[in-house]
Amino acid sequence: MLRYVFSVHLRLAVHAALLFAVGLFVSWPIVQYGLRAIGWLPLAIFRLVVKLIGRSSSIVRSVAVIFGFNTLVIFTYMASGFHPLLPKLFGIWTGMNIGIVLGMARAGPFPGASQLRVGQWLPSRALTSFCGSLVLALELPCFCFSIAMGISMGHAVAASAESYAAALGARTAAYFSVIVPLLLCSAVAEAIAIRGMAAGLRSP
Numbered sequence: 401m402l403r404y405v406f407s408v409h410l411r412l413a414v415h416a417a418l419l420f421a422v423g424l425f426v427s428w429p430i431v432q433y434g435l436r437a438i439g440w441l442p443l444a445i446f447r448l449v450v451k452l453i454g455r456s457s458s459i460v461r462s463v464a465v466i467f468g469f470n471t472l473v474i475f476t477y478m479a480s481g482f483h484p485l486l487p488k489l490f491g492i493w494t495g496m497n498i499g500i501v502l503g504m505a506r507a508g509p510f511p512g513a514s515q516l517r518v519g520q521w522l523p524s525r526a527l528t529s530f531c532g533s534l535v536l537a538l539e540l541p542c543f544c545f546s547i548a549m550g551i552s553m554g555h556a557v558a559a560s561a562e563s564y565a566a567a568l569g570a571r572t573a574a575y576f577s578v579i580v581p582l583l584l585c586s587a588v589a590e591a592i593a594i595r596g597m598a599a600g601l602r603s604p
Contacts, residue, residue: 401573401574401577401578402578404574405545405549405574405578405579406545406578408552409545409548409549409552410548411548412547412548412549412551412552413541413544413545413547413548414544415488415548415551416487416488416491416543416544416545416547416548416551417540417544419488419491419492419495419547420491420492420494420495420540420543420544421495422492422495423491423492423493423494423495423496423497423498423499424495424496424498424499425495425499426492426495426496426499427495427496427497427498427499427500427503428499428503430496430499430500430503431499431500431503431504434504436504438500439500439504441497442496442497442498442500442501443500443501443504445497446501449465449466449469452465452469453465453466453594459588459591459592459595462587462590462591462594462595463584463587463588463590463591466586466587466590466591467583467584467587470539470542470583470586470587471580471583474542474543474546474579474583475546475572475575477490477491477494477543477546477547477550478546478547478549478550478553478571478575479550479568479571479572480550481549481550481551481552481553481554481557481564481567481568481571482554482557482564483554483557483558484550484551484552484554484555484558485554486550486554487547487550487551487553487554488547488551490547490550491544491547494543522595522596523592523593523595523596524596525596527592527596528592528593528595528596528597531589531590531592531593531596532589532593532597534585534586534589535586535589535590535593538582538583538585538586538589539583539586539590541582542579542582542583542586545579546575546579549571549574549575550571553567553568553571
């Protein structure tokens with residue numbers, strides 16, 4: 401499974417990373433000119449995730465929300481490979497959405513910043529930085545290789561080399577055995593990073 405995901409799909413994963421970068425570039429004028437008519441959907445999704453995480457700063461709840469959201473969304477992107485164009489569009493769309501959220505959603509309290517209690521465990525700055533870096537090191541490759549599997553599935557289905565059901569079945573097995581455990585590790589790291597950043601915002 402590891403070879404199937406990381407070796408067979410390496411070239412397409414690089415392709416997916418470039419598409420993601422294109423999406424980030426496209427987000428720049430949207431943020432720069434405040435085009436909220438375009439940015440409302442990613443901002444609405446971001447606010448929904450923040451609401452689901454809540455302001456209790458519970459690491460367990462944060463992990464559950466982040467892991468569940470990422471696992472479902474990235475699987476949907478992969479499963480969109482009825483045609484290779486669809487996962488490619490999701491690659492650009494995701495990069496654009498992340499760029500919009502990073503650029504526009506900077507106002508307001510950080511999730512959990514107002515509810516940290518005295519005596520509650522807080523990660524150190526070093527651990528917070530490490531976990532933040534770990535999220536990037538895990539989550540983005542998971543996304544890129546999943547998009548790559550969706551693209552390869554689209555090529556196979558379009559060429560009638562595989563049925564959609566057979567192609568999706570093989571990639572689903574790879575997704576849950578390889579990608580999902582990495583997404584769980586990423587979700588734990590992200591929850592810790594969120595708590596650390598929330599604590600930093602509480603500091604005078």
